Amino acid sequence: MNQLAEYILEMNDITKEFPGVKALDNVNLKVKKGEIHALCGENGAGKSTLMKVLSGVYPYGTYSGDILFNGEICQFKDIKQSEALGIVIIHQELALIPDLSIAENIFLGNERAKNGVINWAETFIQTETLLKKVGLNESPDTLIRNISVGKQQLVEIAKALSKEVKLLILDEPTSALNETESENLLSLILEFKEQGITSIIISHKLNEIMKIADSITILRDGKTIETLNVKKDNITEDRLIRGMVGRDLTHRFPDHTPKIAETILEIKNWTVWNPANPEQKVVDHANITVRRGEIVGIAGLMGAGRTEMAMSIFGRSYGKKMEGQIIKDNKPIEIKSVQDAIRHGFAYVTEDRKNLGLNLISSLKENMTLANLRKISNKSVIDEGKEIVSVEELRKKLRIKSSNVMQLVGNLSGGNQQKVLLSKWVFTEPDILILDEPTRGIDVGAKYEIYTIIHQLADQGKGIILISSELPELLGMADRIYTMNKGKITGEVLKEEANQEILMKYMTKVG
Amino acid sequence: MFIALVLIMVLFQVITDGILLRPLNITNLVMQNSYVLILAIGMVLIIIAGHIDLSVGSVVAFIGAISAVLSIHMHLPTIVVFVISLAIGACIGAWQGFWVAYVKIPAFIVTLAGMLVFRGLTMLILKGESLAPFPRNFQLVSSGFIPDVFKGSSLNILTIAVGLLCTVAYIFIELNGRKKQKKYQLQTTSGPLFVARIIVIACLINVFSYIFATYEGIPYILVILIALILAYSFVMKRTTMGRQVYAIGGNANAASLSGIKTPRVTFWIFVNMGVLAALTGLIVAARLNAATPKAGTNFELDAIAACFIGGASAYGGIGTVGGAIVGALVMGVMNNGMSILGLGIDWQQTIKGLVLLLAVAFDVYNKNKAV
Numbered sequence: 001m002n003q004l005a006e007y008i009l010e011m012n013d014i015t016k017e018f019p020g021v022k023a024l025d026n027v028n029l030k031v032k033k034g035e036i037h038a039l040c041g042e043n044g045a046g047k048s049t050l051m052k053v054l055s056g057v058y059p060y061g062t063y064s065g066d067i068l069f070n071g072e073i074c075q076f077k078d079i080k081q082s083e084a085l086g087i088v089i090i091h092q093e094l095a096l097i098p099d100l101s102i103a104e105n106i107f108l109g110n111e112r113a114k115n116g117v118i119n120w121a122e123t124f125i126q127t128e129t130l131l132k133k134v135g136l137n138e139s140p141d142t143l144i145r146n147i148s149v150g151k152q153q154l155v156e157i158a159k160a161l162s163k164e165v166k167l168l169i170l171d172e173p174t175s176a177l178n179e180t181e182s183e184n185l186l187s188l189i190l191e192f193k194e195q196g197i198t199s200i201i202i203s204h205k206l207n208e209i210m211k212i213a214d215s216i217t218i219l220r221d222g223k224t225i226e227t228l229n230v231k232k233d234n235i236t237e238d239r240l241i242r243g244m245v246g247r248d249l250t251h252r253f254p255d256h257t258p259k260i261a262e263t264i265l266e267i268k269n270w271t272v273w274n275p276a277n278p279e280q281k282v283v284d285h286a287n288i289t290v291r292r293g294e295i296v297g298i299a300g301l302m303g304a305g306r307t308e309m310a311m312s313i314f315g316r317s318y319g320k321k322m323e324g325q326i327i328k329d330n331k332p333i334e335i336k337s338v339q340d341a342i343r344h345g346f347a348y349v350t351e352d353r354k355n356l357g358l359n360l361i362s363s364l365k366e367n368m369t370l371a372n373l374r375k376i377s378n379k380s381v382i383d384e385g386k387e388i389v390s391v392e393e394l395r396k397k398l399r400i401k402s403s404n405v406m407q408l409v410g411n412l413s414g415g416n417q418q419k420v421l422l423s424k425w426v427f428t429e430p431d432i433l434i435l436d437e438p439t440r441g442i443d444v445g446a447k448y449e450i451y452t453i454i455h456q457l458a459d460q461g462k463g464i465i466l467i468s469s470e471l472p473e474l475l476g477m478a479d480r481i482y483t484m485n486k487g488k489i490t491g492e493v494l495k496e497e498a499n500q501e502i503l504m505k506y507m508t509k510v511g
Numbered sequence: 512m513f514i515a516l517v518l519i520m521v522l523f524q525v526i527t528d529g530i531l532l533r534p535l536n537i538t539n540l541v542m543q544n545s546y547v548l549i550l551a552i553g554m555v556l557i558i559i560a561g562h563i564d565l566s567v568g569s570v571v572a573f574i575g576a577i578s579a580v581l582s583i584h585m586h587l588p589t590i591v592v593f594v595i596s597l598a599i600g601a602c603i604g605a606w607q608g609f610w611v612a613y614v615k616i617p618a619f620i621v622t623l624a625g626m627l628v629f630r631g632l633t634m635l636i637l638k639g640e641s642l643a644p645f646p647r648n649f650q651l652v653s654s655g656f657i658p659d660v661f662k663g664s665s666l667n668i669l670t671i672a673v674g675l676l677c678t679v680a681y682i683f684i685e686l687n688g689r690k691k692q693k694k695y696q697l698q699t700t701s702g703p704l705f706v707a708r709i710i711v712i713a714c715l716i717n718v719f720s721y722i723f724a725t726y727e728g729i730p731y732i733l734v735i736l737i738a739l740i741l742a743y744s745f746v747m748k749r750t751t752m753g754r755q756v757y758a759i760g761g762n763a764n765a766a767s768l769s770g771i772k773t774p775r776v777t778f779w780i781f782v783n784m785g786v787l788a789a790l791t792g793l794i795v796a797a798r799l800n801a802a803t804p805k806a807g808t809n810f811e812l813d814a815i816a817a818c819f820i821g822g823a824s825a826y827g828g829i830g831t832v833g834g835a836i837v838g839a840l841v842m843g844v845m846n847n848g849m850s851i852l853g854l855g856i857d858w859q860q861t862i863k864g865l866v867l868l869l870a871v872a873f874d875v876y877n878k879n880k881a882v
Binding site: 314315317337338339341342348350355356357358359360361362366369370371373374377380381382384385388389424 | 691695750751754755757758761762764767768770771772
């Protein structure tokens with residue numbers, strides 16, 4: 001009990017097996033009191049599994065090894081028990097109920113009540129205090145569905161605070177946030193540190209980790225590789241990547257010499273009105289050109305109108321009222337539906353692969369051919385042999401890891417799902433490929449492979465529009481970058497001239 | 512589930528002292544349960560697309576009433592009555608499909624309304640009474656047999672011949688499929704297993720055709736059923752239309768963003784359900800030889816239960832025509848077996864309910880085990 005001062009959490013020799021796989025293999029994690037401890041590793045390295053063991057999602061007995069919290073051995077049977085000790089985990093996919101208010105969500109399962117009757121006055125007062133603590137300026141009775149993802153994240157944290165959290169675990173907290181929101185969140189975590197709350201943060205964004213973490217533990221293939229002290233060990237991002245993938249990735253982005261040719265697409269004066277609020281222009285007189293073989297980046301904060309612009313161009317998938325001109329190969333064209341868009345050679349790879357991109361309960365094969373069934377059918381009768389052969393070819397080309405093309409997409413890892421989504425659109429043989437956050441939430445290795453595929457597609461003479469919230473990705477991949485703010489194109493920067501500062505300046509420019 | 516069906520059949524065969532598989536009873540079983548089979552085919556499409564149709568029972572009664580008026584009061588020829596009835600079925604489907612697909616009202620509500628509306632209209636048309644009898648050729652749909660062209664004395668030779676023909680066709684299709692699988696280097700079942708399966712199914716086909724042959728031969732209704740089953744299985748498995756239905760049920764947003772006209776597909780599967788419900792209405796009216804205000808009561812529940820017993824997912828995106836048929840047969844064999852045993856409707860309902868729950872629970876358990 002004397003060493004209690006040093007470590008708030010010790011996880012010793014944790015081994016967790018699933019049928020056929022060892023997800024965790026003698027993992028050790030030691031977290032000092034009051035520090036911010038980052039957990040790094042590729043997808044499937046075992047980070048989330050480790051946190052599920054810690055929080056009691058996988059109860060005591062289903063794993064081997066010891067968990068010591070404040071020097072005492074813990075044997076959690078469920079999440080309630082770990083939360084009682086102040087261990088709170090905020091998952092990547094938020095667990096808020098959209099149709100309940102902020103206050104109701106914060107005290108869900110933990111209601112301020114007497115004999116089952118809720119004391120609303122107390123609930124609201126306490127909610128306001130909590131919201132002030134996390135810097136969220138919203139009324140406690142606002143419905144969750146009416147606030148942005150960034151704000152929802154803050155509500156989750158407020159909820160954690162309401163449980164008197166001692167160890168806060170954040171799983172990919174910034175993956176759905178834009179730069180400003182991420183900044184806010186990170187400084188909030190630093191503030192908590194001042195107040196003595198220990199945090200474990202799981203993130204793919206190495207720059208964020210470098211910014212706030214005191215220690216970093218790297219996992220790879222279910223094993224602890226090393227624990228680094230940020231101050232002492234003089235850590236660089238490359239150093240972390242080496243630990244995570246087990247080899248040097250000399251470049252985060254593959255080398256590529258663009259072969260840019262004539263203009264393939266011009267968007268002129270593209271304006272889109274918000275379907276929920278007909279007064280508001282979500283996209284405002286945007287002008288964009290794309291040339292064959294060129295990767296055109298679009299930078300912008302969340303809500304800048306990037307996705308809305310892309311989806312409205314792609315067969316009016318967003319919005320009801322819009323105007324402007326689309327010129328492809330120097331000919332004005334009219335796109336009224338998704339079918340039109342596909343026929344004119346457009347492809348849109350959505351940022352939301354689970355809800356808008358893939359049918360998770362269906363096979364690789366059926367997902368990959370869905371947008372171009374005509375190619376594998378004759379008078380609407382599907383030639384299954386032809387289908388399997390062409391899908392198999394794509395699967396090999398994009399190196400999708402699956403047992404075969406019949407496997408369900410829902411059982412694949414995030415990176416492989418993203419590749420399936422990408423290959424679904426490659427299969428339509430598009431001329432213009434709009435990629436919306438194509439590497440969100442996937443690991444470094446898979447990112448590199450997707451970048452390579454994007455380069456190959458560009459080299460085939462396709463025009464590529466790359467929407468991304470990660471500025472390094474745009475800087476590394478795009479030949480030319482447009483910045484957007486509040487629906488307007490606020491700048492156009494060539495690759496050679498671009499850097500984060502310039503982009504940020506334009507992204508926040510008004511008018 | 513196919514194995515469960517076989518087990519249930521064996522069980523009832525034993526406890527009914529062999530009555531279940533008697534030629535007369537097998538023929539009866541097909542005729543009595545044709546309504547669930549046809550409705551289940553339409554219903555499984557709707558369930559795969561992520562919707563539900565509660566109105567089919569009422570539509571069955573409504574079409575029965577319409578056909579009775581056309582046939583008995585107006586003395587229209589049977590063929591004309593059939594065409595008009597099926598067209599009205601299509602219109603009913605279009606009506607409900609319009610609300611579901613284009614106005615985006617949940618199918619549960621639209622078809623619940625339809626259930627009340629069409630039951631009400633049935634009573635209006637029939638003025639609360641039954642209409643009977645139908646002309647002789649109208650009744651034939653549900654009770655007629657294909658005449659034996661070979662005029663066998665105790666054995667219907669045509670039936671045996673058809674059985675043999677089907678066996679040949681079946682073996683040919685299987686071999687062809689296997690050749691294709693080999694060509695594209697897919698996994699194939701091992702040789703002995705493949706041969707064993709062919710032999711078992713070939714035997715089954717011929718045993719059943721023999722059973723039919725020793726009674727009156729092939730009922731017309733069986734021909735309709737088999738044609739529907741084959742056609743719809745083909746559409747769902749092998750055509751782009753089928754693919755689109757699965758895609759909509761699996762993830763409607765993703766389907767729309769892949770260029771599938773989601774509302775249009777949804778609309779048409781409701782039209783299809785309307786036509787199949789109308790067909791069922793005609794068959795039920797012909798079999799009862801009367802149109803009654805109470806006809807088709809709870810048919811929707813039997814059809815829905817058949818789909819779920821047959822492995823369809825209540826969330827859409829999963830299910831097969833074959834599965835729904837097996838599910839419908841499970842219900843049918845149980846209905847029939849329990850009737851032979853003299854169990855009352857009270858016990859029949861209770862047991863069917865439990866079987867539905869157990870079948871789905873078993874499915875869920877299997878899926879969880881697989882993950």
